[in-house]
Amino acid sequence: MHILATEGLTKRFPTVTAVDQLTVTVGPGVTGLVGANGAGKSTLIKMLLGLLPPTAGAARVLDMDATTRGAEIRRLVGYMPEHDCLPPDVSATELVVHLARISGLPRTAARERAADVLRHVGLAEERYRAIGGYSTGMKQRVKLAQALVHDPKLVFLDEPTNGLDPRGRDEMLTLIRRIGTEFGISVLVTSHLLGELERVCDHVIVIDAGRLLRSSAIGEFTQVTRTVTVEVDEGTDALAQRLAATGQRVTPHGRMLLVEVQGPGTYDAIRDAAADLDLALIRLEQGRHRIEDVFREEAASV
Amino acid sequence: MSEIYDIGYRHYDGPRLGAGHAARALTVHSLRGVFGLGRTARSKIMPFALGVVMLLPAVVSIALMALAKQRGIPYSGFAVMMQAVVAIFLASQAPTVVAPDLRHRVLPLYLSRPITVGQYVTAKVCAMTAAVFLIIAVPLVLMFVGELLVDLDEPLPTKEFAGSLVMALVLSLLLSAFGLAIASFTPRRGLGVASVIAVYLLTWAAVPILYATFQSTGDESGAAWAWLLNPFWLVDSVQSWLFGTPPHSIEGEYPSGPASALILVVLIAAALAALALRYRKAAAR
Structure with missing residues (x-):
C-alpha cells in the first residue's frame, strides 16, 4: 500500500525547475526526504498538500489526487513548516486548540486533542504562556x-531539527520515531543532514536539484559491506x-585496518594473527555503508 | 497513593467537520482577538476604552431624554458624530486581525488545513465588520432601549433606528474592508495603525478644503460631492437617500443618492479585491 505516489511530477518556476520528473512511491512508516537546501523538498511538500499546482505529472496522497482533492487531503494530513510560523502573543494551548478547530474538530474534541498532543510532544506547564517567550526547542514542539492535533494519517515534517541543539535534536528524532511506530502515523521528514535520518527512517528518498537520486529501504543504504x-x-x-602474508587483502585506514572478507577464514586469520x-585486539567490526557515503557516490555518478 | 499512568497515544475517530466550520471558528477567534479576549490584559485596554467612549454619548442622550424630555443625538447621525472614535478603533484593531498572521507567517498553518485563502479572507472581513458594527450598534441599541423606557411623548423613531443599524452594518463593512486591506499591505503592526489613521485623516481633512474651494468658485453642486470623499459622510448620504433622514454633513446637501450608493458598492468591491490580491500573493510564498 502506498501512502503517497508521484508520477513524473514537475514544477517549473520562471527562473528555476524546483521539481523535475519525480516519480517515487512512499509506504507506511517513517520516510526521509533528503536533499541539500534548494533541492526541491519544500516545493514537493506544497504540491503534495495540493497548495501548488504541478507544471506536469501527478501526485496521489492517501490515494487521492493532490490537484483535485487537496481539501480532502489536507483534512487528513498534518504539516510542520520549515520556517517560524507561530504568533508570539498567544499561548501554545490556545493556538493548538484553534488550529484543531480549523482542521475540523468540534470544540471539546479540539481541547482534548490539544492537551493530549502537547503532552506527547513534551510541553508541560509552559503551554499556558505566550509563545513569544519560548526557546527554539519549545517552538519546534x-x-x-x-x-x-487532528490525528492525521500522514504528517509532513519540513526540517524539524532545524536550529536545535544536539540534545533537542535527539529528543525530536526520538519523537519522530515514536510518531511513526507508536502513534501509527506515517511520516515524511525532510532534512539536509543525512546522518540523523539513518536513526529514524524506514525508507530514504534522496533528491538533488528536484531530481530523484535514489529511493530505497534504509537497510539497503546501510547494508553490510564486505570489509571488517x-x-x-x-x-x-x-x-x-x-x-598480508596469509593472503588477506588489507588496507590501512588511520590507526585501523580494513580487511576484505573473503569468507569465514578471514575472521580466523585475524584472530590467529592477533x-x-x-x-591487544580492541575492535573487530563489520564495515557498514553510511547514508553519507551512498549520497556521495550517487551524487558523484550523476 | 496516586499513580500516573501513561495511557499512550490515542487516535481520534470523532467527526471531522468541513471548511464552513473552520471559517466560523476563525471568525470567532479573530473577533475575540479584536477585543483582546484570550490575550494579555494590555491588548484589552484599547478596544474596551474606545467602547466605553462610544457608550458615553448614548448615556448622556438617555439622561437628556429622562430629565429634559428631549432627544439628544439622532440615531441616524450617531456614526458621523462619533467618526473619530470609530476611526481610531479601526486603526488600532484592524492590524491585530491581519498583521500577525502575515508577519509571523502563520498563514501556511491555515492553508495546510481544509480552509481556502478565500474563506480565510472572508472570515477576517466578517470578524472585523462584526467588531466595528458592535462598537457602533451597541450604543444605538442602548439609546433605543433608553427611549423605550423613558417613554417620550413623541412617536418612536423605529424606522430611523432600524435604518441606522442597517447603515452601521454597511459602514462597518466599508471601513473593515479598507482597514484590513491597508493593514495587510503593512504587516508591521505599528505601521498598519499609522497608515489606517493617515488614510482616514486624509479623507477627513480633504473634505472641508475641497468643499470650500468649490464653494468659493460658486460651484454649489460640485461642492456637495466633496462629502463623499469621507466614508462616514458617504454612508450617511446613502442613508439619507434610503431612509429619508436629514443629512448630517456639517453644511449643505449631499449629491444624488443612487450615485452615492454606487460609489459605496464600488469602493467596497475595490477594497475586497485588493485584499484578495494581497492574500493570493501571500499564499504563494
Whole structure:
C-alpha cells in the first residue's frame, strides 16, 4: 500500500525547475526526504498538500489526487513548516486548540486533542504562556503539536531539527520515531543532514536539484559491506604484514585496518594473527555503508 | 497513593467537520482577538476604552431624554458624530486581525488545513465588520432601549433606528474592508495603525478644503460631492437617500443618492479585491 505516489511530477518556476520528473512511491512508516537546501523538498511538500499546482505529472496522497482533492487531503494530513510560523502573543494551548478547530474538530474534541498532543510532544506547564517567550526547542514542539492535533494519517515534517541543539535534536528524532511506530502515523521528514535520518527512517528518498537520486529501504543504504575493521592497541603494521602474508587483502585506514572478507577464514586469520603476535585486539567490526557515503557516490555518478 | 499512568497515544475517530466550520471558528477567534479576549490584559485596554467612549454619548442622550424630555443625538447621525472614535478603533484593531498572521507567517498553518485563502479572507472581513458594527450598534441599541423606557411623548423613531443599524452594518463593512486591506499591505503592526489613521485623516481633512474651494468658485453642486470623499459622510448620504433622514454633513446637501450608493458598492468591491490580491500573493510564498 502506498501512502503517497508521484508520477513524473514537475514544477517549473520562471527562473528555476524546483521539481523535475519525480516519480517515487512512499509506504507506511517513517520516510526521509533528503536533499541539500534548494533541492526541491519544500516545493514537493506544497504540491503534495495540493497548495501548488504541478507544471506536469501527478501526485496521489492517501490515494487521492493532490490537484483535485487537496481539501480532502489536507483534512487528513498534518504539516510542520520549515520556517517560524507561530504568533508570539498567544499561548501554545490556545493556538493548538484553534488550529484543531480549523482542521475540523468540534470544540471539546479540539481541547482534548490539544492537551493530549502537547503532552506527547513534551510541553508541560509552559503551554499556558505566550509563545513569544519560548526557546527554539519549545517552538519546534508547538509546531509539531499543531501538525498532529487532528490525528492525521500522514504528517509532513519540513526540517524539524532545524536550529536545535544536539540534545533537542535527539529528543525530536526520538519523537519522530515514536510518531511513526507508536502513534501509527506515517511520516515524511525532510532534512539536509543525512546522518540523523539513518536513526529514524524506514525508507530514504534522496533528491538533488528536484531530481530523484535514489529511493530505497534504509537497510539497503546501510547494508553490510564486505570489509571488517580491525583495531589493535599497538603493532598495527606487524598485524598488517602477517595478514598480508596469509593472503588477506588489507588496507590501512588511520590507526585501523580494513580487511576484505573473503569468507569465514578471514575472521580466523585475524584472530590467529592477533594471538600469535600477542596483540591487544580492541575492535573487530563489520564495515557498514553510511547514508553519507551512498549520497556521495550517487551524487558523484550523476 | 496516586499513580500516573501513561495511557499512550490515542487516535481520534470523532467527526471531522468541513471548511464552513473552520471559517466560523476563525471568525470567532479573530473577533475575540479584536477585543483582546484570550490575550494579555494590555491588548484589552484599547478596544474596551474606545467602547466605553462610544457608550458615553448614548448615556448622556438617555439622561437628556429622562430629565429634559428631549432627544439628544439622532440615531441616524450617531456614526458621523462619533467618526473619530470609530476611526481610531479601526486603526488600532484592524492590524491585530491581519498583521500577525502575515508577519509571523502563520498563514501556511491555515492553508495546510481544509480552509481556502478565500474563506480565510472572508472570515477576517466578517470578524472585523462584526467588531466595528458592535462598537457602533451597541450604543444605538442602548439609546433605543433608553427611549423605550423613558417613554417620550413623541412617536418612536423605529424606522430611523432600524435604518441606522442597517447603515452601521454597511459602514462597518466599508471601513473593515479598507482597514484590513491597508493593514495587510503593512504587516508591521505599528505601521498598519499609522497608515489606517493617515488614510482616514486624509479623507477627513480633504473634505472641508475641497468643499470650500468649490464653494468659493460658486460651484454649489460640485461642492456637495466633496462629502463623499469621507466614508462616514458617504454612508450617511446613502442613508439619507434610503431612509429619508436629514443629512448630517456639517453644511449643505449631499449629491444624488443612487450615485452615492454606487460609489459605496464600488469602493467596497475595490477594497475586497485588493485584499484578495494581497492574500493570493501571500499564499504563494
